[in-house]
Amino acid sequence: MRTTRSGPARWRRAVALVAVAAASAFAVAGATPAATAAPQEDWLHVEGNQIVDEAGNRVWLTGANWFGFNATERVFHGLWSANITEVTKAMADRGINIVRVPISVQLLLEWKNGQAAAPNVNTYANPELAGKNSLQVWDYWLELCERFGLKVLLDVHSAEADNSGHIHPVWYKGTYTTEMFYQAWEWVTARYKNDDTIVAMDVKNEPHGTPNQPPRAKWDNSTDVDNWKNVCETAGKRILAINPKVLILCEGIEVYPREGETWNSPNTDPDLSPNYYNTWWGGNLRGVKDFPVNLGANQDQLVYSPHDYGPLVFDQPWFQKPFTKDSLITDVWRPNWLYIHEQGTAPLLIGEWGGRLGQDERQDRWMAALRDLIVQEGLHQTFWVLNPNSGDTGGLLLDDWKTWDETKYALLKPALWQHGGKFVGLDHQVRLGGEGSTTGISLAERYTGGDPVDTTAPSTPASVTATTTTSSSVALSWQASTDNVGVVGYDVYRGTAKVGTASGTTYTDTGLSPSTAYTYTVRARDAAGNQSAASAAVTATTQPGTGGGSGCTATLRTANSWQGGFQGEVSVTNTGTAATRAWSVKLAVGSGWTINSVWNGTLTGTTVTNAAHNGALAPAASTSFGLVANGQGSAGVTVVSCTAS
Numbered sequence: 001m002r003t004t005r006s007g008p009a010r011w012r013r014a015v016a017l018v019a020v021a022a023a024s025a026f027a028v029a030g031a032t033p034a035a036t037a038a039p040q041e042d043w044l045h046v047e048g049n050q051i052v053d054e055a056g057n058r059v060w061l062t063g064a065n066w067f068g069f070n071a072t073e074r075v076f077h078g079l080w081s082a083n084i085t086e087v088t089k090a091m092a093d094r095g096i097n098i099v100r101v102p103i104s105v106q107l108l109l110e111w112k113n114g115q116a117a118a119p120n121v122n123t124y125a126n127p128e129l130a131g132k133n134s135l136q137v138w139d140y141w142l143e144l145c146e147r148f149g150l151k152v153l154l155d156v157h158s159a160e161a162d163n164s165g166h167i168h169p170v171w172y173k174g175t176y177t178t179e180m181f182y183q184a185w186e187w188v189t190a191r192y193k194n195d196d197t198i199v200a201m202d203v204k205n206e207p208h209g210t211p212n213q214p215p216r217a218k219w220d221n222s223t224d225v226d227n228w229k230n231v232c233e234t235a236g237k238r239i240l241a242i243n244p245k246v247l248i249l250c251e252g253i254e255v256y257p258r259e260g261e262t263w264n265s266p267n268t269d270p271d272l273s274p275n276y277y278n279t280w281w282g283g284n285l286r287g288v289k290d291f292p293v294n295l296g297a298n299q300d301q302l303v304y305s306p307h308d309y310g311p312l313v314f315d316q317p318w319f320q321k322p323f324t325k326d327s328l329i330t331d332v333w334r335p336n337w338l339y340i341h342e343q344g345t346a347p348l349l350i351g352e353w354g355g356r357l358g359q360d361e362r363q364d365r366w367m368a369a370l371r372d373l374i375v376q377e378g379l380h381q382t383f384w385v386l387n388p389n390s391g392d393t394g395g396l397l398l399d400d401w402k403t404w405d406e407t408k409y410a411l412l413k414p415a416l417w418q419h420g421g422k423f424v425g426l427d428h429q430v431r432l433g434g435e436g437s438t439t440g441i442s443l444a445e446r447y448t449g450g451d452p453v454d455t456t457a458p459s460t461p462a463s464v465t466a467t468t469t470t471s472s473s474v475a476l477s478w479q480a481s482t483d484n485v486g487v488v489g490y491d492v493y494r495g496t497a498k499v500g501t502a503s504g505t506t507y508t509d510t511g512l513s514p515s516t517a518y519t520y521t522v523r524a525r526d527a528a529g530n531q532s533a534a535s536a537a538v539t540a541t542t543q544p545g546t547g548g549g550s551g552c553t554a555t556l557r558t559a560n561s562w563q564g565g566f567q568g569e570v571s572v573t574n575t576g577t578a579a580t581r582a583w584s585v586k587l588a589v590g591s592g593w594t595i596n597s598v599w600n601g602t603l604t605g606t607t608v609t610n611a612a613h614n615g616a617l618a619p620a621a622s623t624s625f626g627l628v629a630n631g632q633g634s635a636g637v638t639v640v641s642c643t644a645s
Contacts, residue, residue: 038428038444042151042196043245046300048344051247051380057447058529059426060417061200061349061380063098063153064091064396067387070102070157070165074134075119076141077387082401083125084137085144091386092148092433092440094409095416095423099150100351100382102157102205104165105176108184111135142197149430149442153249153382154188155202155351156181169209169254169281170217171231178231185239193243199426200247202305202351203235204228206282208254211267217253218263219287228253233293240298249305249349250293252285252337254278274594274630277335279316282307282352285337288345303380306337307352310366312359313392319362321599321626325369326612331597333373341377342491342498349380355393357408367411374415378529383412419446458483458524458532461490461505466540470645471514472582472609474540477506481524481532491523491531510582511602511609514643517541543645551576551644552617554585556637565596565630568637570608572624574617574644582615584608585625586640593631601625617644 039054050058066087068077078087091099110116116135123130129137145152158165159173159181171181185201192198207228209216217228224230229250236248255276257265265275277286283306295302311319318331329338341348350370357364374381388395396412398405417424423440425432432440458481468475481487490502492509495518499509512518518541521534553573560567574580587606589595600623601608609615614623629637 038448040428041245042199042427042443044199044247044426045245046247046302046347049341049347050378051303051347053426053428053443055447057443059443060378060424061098061151061153061382061426062416063096063100063151063382064412065100065102065352065382065385065387066091067102067157067385067390069107069134069138070104070155070161071163072161073119074107074117074161075121075137077389078397078401079119079121079126079129081122081125082397084129084141087386087397087401088141088144088150089148089434090404092150092425093437094404095413095418095432095440097149097151097417097423097425097432098153098199098382099145099386100153100155100202102155102166104161105156105159105171105181105184106161107134108156108188109176109180112184112187142192142195145197146427146430148434149425149427149432149437149440150197151200151426152198153200153202153349153351154198155205155249156185157205166205169213170207170215170226170228171204172215172225178225181231182235182238185235186242189239189242189246193246196245198246200249200303200349201239202249202251203232203239204251205351206251206307208281210255210276210278211263211265213267219253219256219284219291220263221291229287229291229293233295236293236295236302237298240295240301244298244301246301247303248295248298248301249303249351251282251305251307251351252279253287254281254284256284256286274596279332279336280307280309280314283336285340286335288340292345303347303349304337304340305349305351308333308350308370309353309393310355310360310363312355312363317597317628319366321597323362323365323599325372327599328366328369329373330602331599333370338373338377339497341379343496347380349382350374351382352384353381354384354408357411371411371415381415383415454485454526454528454530456484456526457530458487458526460533461522461524461535464520464522464535464538466520466538467506469540469542470582471543471643472512472584472645473508473510473615474512474518474520474542475506475508476520476522476538478522478535480505483524483526483530485526485528487524488527489525491525493521493523493534494518508612510612510615511604512542513604513607514542514584515544551580552583552642554639554642556639559626564632565628566636568627568629570601570625570627570639571622572610572617572642573622574619576644577619579619580615580617580644582645583610583617584643586643588638588640589629590631590636590638593629593636595637596628596630598625598627603627 116133119134121129159176172178207217219229232250255278261275386396388397388399423432424446428444431437431442461478464478467477492500492507519539521537524532555571558566559569585608
């Protein structure tokens with residue numbers, strides 16, 4: 001298994017080769033042949049947008065967070081009543097294969113300096129922890145993880161050991177400098193470099209802040225003290241110089257300049273952020289497109305890690321209008337981070353997501369949508385959180401720290417790695433759940449079990465053709481691909497960007513500009529995640545716009561207004577004698593004004609085109625789209641023209 005702090009792992013055992021029938025919820029490609037010995041160590045690395053083991057088998061990191069070591073208590077929360085062994089075993093038995101553990105720079109440096117204090121632990125409930133200081137409790141828990149086949153993702157949550165330390169926007173604070181932040185990471189990496197229980201390092205939790213609220217985290221190619229991209233890159237390289245096999249996770253930030261703006265642009269309204277794209281703390285990875293993290297020779301250890309939450313944590317603008325999974329992908333997830341996965345740049349691990357259920361229908365809908373995206377794309381994730389004392393989200397455990405919230409767990413369960421009805425761990429020798437587990441299997445059992453693993457990609461889609469074009473859309477068709485098991489869908493790319501998926505052999509790309517050439521390719525995908533080569537490219541040019549509002553009219557009304565902004569509704573009516581396939585409304589945006597968001601339509605520049613569901617209008621029929629605009633002065637937003645085709 002591995003060499004640990006105290007010599008050969010005491011729970012090493014022979015691998016039982018069990019036949020595991022049936023397909024998994026996350027069928028993984030790239031298995032080693034049954035005759036190939038499983039890796040003896042569990043280190044992971046990156047291939048494209050996948051994480052794989054040392055033999056090249058794809059793995060799925062599906063876990064949860066457990067906080068407390070980052071806080072003033074300097075130990076897992078809940079040990080005032082719960083038993084550490086029972087909690088850890090329950091996580092493994094229920095399919096959590098990796099635990100993200102927040103910690104502080106302050107505590108790491110205390111440990112480094114031999115200042116580990118005895119934590120406040122209920123030794124009646126935890127007799128195994130009697131007499132142990134905080135570092136010894138930590139080491140004991142790592143041994144439990146080895147016993148139960150769990151892996152660990154270590155996260156520096158804050159500079160100081162502080163229950164609210166995550167609120168501070170950057171990695172340095174008070175006497176804790178950036179250099180001390182690096183040294184804390186170097187110390188913990190060196191201490192555990194031969195222990196493959198800790199397989200990943202999340203360099204810093206939720207860097208954030210806005211330009212008018214310093215200190216703040218920014219993302220560019222500078223070496224400025226507040227440049228998070230440079231800090232994650234530097235920390236990653238210093239960690240990898242000690243252990244080149246550990247995964248490095250870089251989270252996003254909060255804001256990123258809009259096109260034409262810079263980090264010196266004012267952030268005049270922090271809520272609407274007219275000069276910046278704004279999202280969750282740690283959730284803005286738009287900067288990767290312009291300034292990717294460079295880990296040099298160890299680039300294959302890089303994983304990007306956004307965070308995402310629902311309206312009960314904060315009622316973001318995109319929750320204040322009708323939303324679906326598709327609109328969240330288009331408006332929020334793809335531009336902020338999903339594009340990294342879709343373009344094959346690097347893997348994504350959603351380090352925090354979760355919340356309370358049954359209190360707000362929008363919250364429940366958001367959580368199910370993100371869960372479904374995680375499963376559909378095979379994104380890695382660590383759910384927030386195990387702890388019931390997380391004020392704005394609640395936990396997987398109820399207040400007694402023993403009973404599981406079965407409703408919340410049922411929502412999470414499909415996003416936990418399963419195969420043949422059992423949960424899959426990330427340890428090659430130890431089953432998830434430990435010796436004799438009936439709910440989990442080891443990684444070696446997953447890949448050397450009795451059922452064959454699908455590693456064959458579908459054939460390349462042929463005869464991709466642009467069948468119909470309008471001024472705002474291109475319709476595509478192609479011949480079906482073949483596969484040894486079966487094709488489950490097709491991914492459609494406009495240039496290098498994935499723009500949609502199709503279950504059949506047709507797809508219509510909408511929201512395009514008139515008289516513009518677009519190039520498309522298509523890839524087939526099977527249930528195991530194998531993707532075909534790209535089809536031959538086809539280029540299509542959209543039709544010219546007819547101008548002047550021919551075929552339709554558009555009328556803007558103000559639905560709501562406030563100081564510096566308003567919510568508008570634009571009604572679009574087909575004035576022609578034939579049904580429309582698509583429509584386009586050109587808007588005029590006054591000086592000092594910005595359209596902040598649009599729903600039921602797609603905004604490109606100052607033109608809104610129909611969404612997929614509302615482009616077809618019978619004669620005299622109407623539809624509408626909404627927008628939020630902000631700015632100063634009376635010019636605002638007006639309708640220039642409406643075009644239908």
